[in-house]
Amino acid sequence: xxxxxxxxxxxxxxxxxxxxxxxxxxxxxxxxxxxxxxxxxxxxxxxxxxxxxxxxxxxxxxxxxxxxxxxxxxxxxxxxxxxxxxxxxxxxxxxxxxxxxxxxxxxxxxxxxxxxxxxxxxxx
Amino acid sequence: xxxxxxxxxxxxxxxxxxxxxxxxxxxxxxxxxxxxxxxxxxxxxxxxxxxxxxxxxxxxxxxxxxxxxxxxxxxxxxxxxxxxxxxxxxxxxxxxxxxxxxxxxxxxxxxxxxxxxxxxxxxxxxxxxxxxxxxxxxxxxxxxxxxxxxxxxxxxxxxxxxxxxxxxxxxxxxxxxxxx
Numbered sequence: 089x090x091x092x093x094x095x096x097x098x099x100x101x102x103x104x105x106x107x108x109x110x111x112x113x114x115x116x117x118x119x120x121x122x123x124x125x126x127x128x129x130x131x132x133x134x135x136x137x138x139x140x141x142x143x144x145x146x147x148x149x150x151x152x153x154x155x156x157x158x159x160x161x162x163x164x165x166x167x168x169x170x171x172x173x174x175x176x177x178x179x180x181x182x183x184x185x186x187x188x189x190x191x192x193x194x195x196x197x198x199x200x201x202x203x204x205x206x207x208x209x210x211x212x
Numbered sequence: 213x214x215x216x217x218x219x220x221x222x223x224x225x226x227x228x229x230x231x232x233x234x235x236x237x238x239x240x241x242x243x244x245x246x247x248x249x250x251x252x253x254x255x256x257x258x259x260x261x262x263x264x265x266x267x268x269x270x271x272x273x274x275x276x277x278x279x280x281x282x283x284x285x286x287x288x289x290x291x292x293x294x295x296x297x298x299x300x301x302x303x304x305x306x307x308x309x310x311x312x313x314x315x316x317x318x319x320x321x322x323x324x325x326x327x328x329x330x331x332x333x334x335x336x337x338x339x340x341x342x343x344x345x346x347x348x349x350x351x352x353x354x355x356x357x358x359x360x361x362x363x364x365x366x367x368x369x370x371x372x373x374x375x376x377x378x379x380x381x382x383x384x385x386x387x388x389x390x391x392x
Binding site: 093094095097098099101102105106108109110112113116129131132172173186187188190192193195197199 | 292294295298318319320322323326327330340343344345346348349351353354355357358360361365368369372373376
């Protein structure tokens with residue numbers, strides 16, 4: 089049992105997981121389109137939503153901490169944050185529907201949504 | 213530590229479990245030193261080698277204990293409380309999945325590790341979705357599953373190499389039954 093490094097069943101499970109990952113990625117890509125609105129939520133509650141086509145920077149200051157979010161050229165990124173791991177700052181800019189940047193220590197999610205064209209996008 | 217007898221008494225088991233926990237903590241620390249900065253959340257899961265090895269040697273309770281203690285201690289020492297929550301959800305789920313698969317007797321450590329890494333990532337994302345009250349984190353699933361499969365393969369081969377070097381003879385349920 090321990091003399092081989094891997095068995096046939098191991099390769100099957102390996103290939104299955106790779107296939108599942110690719111399938112999930114394919115499905116996500118298929119349904120993603122250029123977004124219209126940036127929605128910022130903190131701890132599950134909406135902090136605010138902003139149009140993606142207007143350049144601006146937003147300082148999200150909550151009891152968890154401060155994140156500076158920048159909308160520029162129809163993409164969104166976190167410019168700076170006082171969270172310990174800085175993972176949100178290192179993420180590349182997002183612009184497509186369903187994409188998101190998450191800052192776990194600050195419970196912050198920056199997400200792109202399709203938005204509703206008839207409603208004023210600025211709220212909260 | 214010798215594996216010369218067909219069974220181990222309780223004190224040896226406890227001592228060896230303690231050693232495995234220490235080793236798992238060191239592996240966690242080594243892993244925390246180098247991070248793949250481009251995509252957050254991707255890691256090798258080296259400490260899983262210790263849990264998987266214990267699963268082979270002593271069974272579910274010991275592997276679960278070491279994994280849970282390792283995640284708590286590692287996050288207290290060089291992690292965060294939120295990290296501990298995600299790690300615990302993923303870690304417990306992954307040990308249970310590996311335990312279920314080991315019982316089928318069809319897989320080597322490599323397959324168990326690959327499946328365990330997928331379970332870990334899914335568990336972690338479920339915890340994150342719960343904590344953030346947002347299902348958007350599942351967008352991350354393809355990336356994590358893909359990288360996790362390769363990382364799991366690597367750590368699984370490492371564990372398999374250890375088992376082979378020690379010439380442990382395991383029965384159908386994966387329990388250590390004696391030295392070949």
